Amino acid sequence: MGVVIRTAGADDRDLVVRLLDEAFQDDPVSSWVFPGTDYRRRTHHRLMAAFADAVLADGRIDLTEDGAACALWLPVPAAEPGGPEPDGGSGGSTRDAPARIREAVDPDNERVEAIARLTDGIHPTDRAHEYLWMIGVVPGRQGEGLGTALIESVLDRCDREGLPACLEASSARGKVLYERLGFEFTGRALDLPDGPRMWPMWREPRTR
Template sequence: MIHAVRLATSSDLDAAALVLAAAFDTYPWTRWAIPADGYAERLEEVQRLYLNHALNHGIVVVDEQIRAVAAFLPPDAPAPNEHTQQRVGALHGPRLAALIGLSLPQVPAGSWTLETVGVNPSLQGAGLGTAVVAAGLAIIDRQGGAVALETSDARNVCLYQRLGFTTAATTTVPEGPIVYSMNRATQSQ
């Protein structure tokens, strides 16, 4: 099945954040990184903040009905502004210290990052995630960029491998999930 996808606009932000919050509800990383108290609300707000940053500095792709979303940042994207960083820190609450102390492999120099991808849980497995990621990758490929990502769900590794990523490292987070760091070399057009 072919899914119609497009670049997101600011008017898509709330709907896209809801999709990501639903998709990441049981995700190992977010369950580890976000406190259980008010988890759903914290998760949705974190997703909205990061999506807004990606919308302003990178590429956000959605399907026409906003059931799937993928966000990419270029290698020269600035860090989120101070207000956003403070709010994200507050949303992580007591987990912030563990996040700050975490050491994951560096993204290869000059690489874009696939920051997030999520699909409405009732539609997962229908190709929507592949469609939004592939559309973002196609844009990056036209610019000649490599792409890196991290995932904490072993099931995602196969999806990303189908899209040309290879696993560069596997990190076991103390008292947390396993993180798969993956890279995709620059694709020639």
């Protein structure tokens, strides 16, 4: 039986935040942004809420019907020649968005702002594409193919419409999974200061 997927709405916000908080508690990048288990448990959910709010406003959240997995997607337009670069749905200039996120999440934590600035700096702007901001599966349901089903549903549309897609893998295991779906490492890794490595990945649409 296939995975049933629906588009999350405002009423699903709290569910999405709880799901992402649980799914990313042990993620290498989340552990770098919020070092220490107790601190991360108290604070991490605020960053997930900021991400969920941004995507509910400017993108789309796909949610499995059972609430066990979700994917946050943003449509990114190509930058116009001579014009400002697209802000990825941040609701303002990319220069100010990281500072706003830090203020909302944890004003004393410089890494909240740093991760936003570092990832902003590696996003391609020359072509319109779909950006997979985050995908999370609750720990007890990982390995069942839920994440793959969520991604493939969007990649099928990308292939039909001739759109590329991009993401940043936050673990070596995730990088292998994304490679199976047609994503390729761009060749420029992002090494967080005194922290883990992230792998920017790009996928060209497949012709049918």
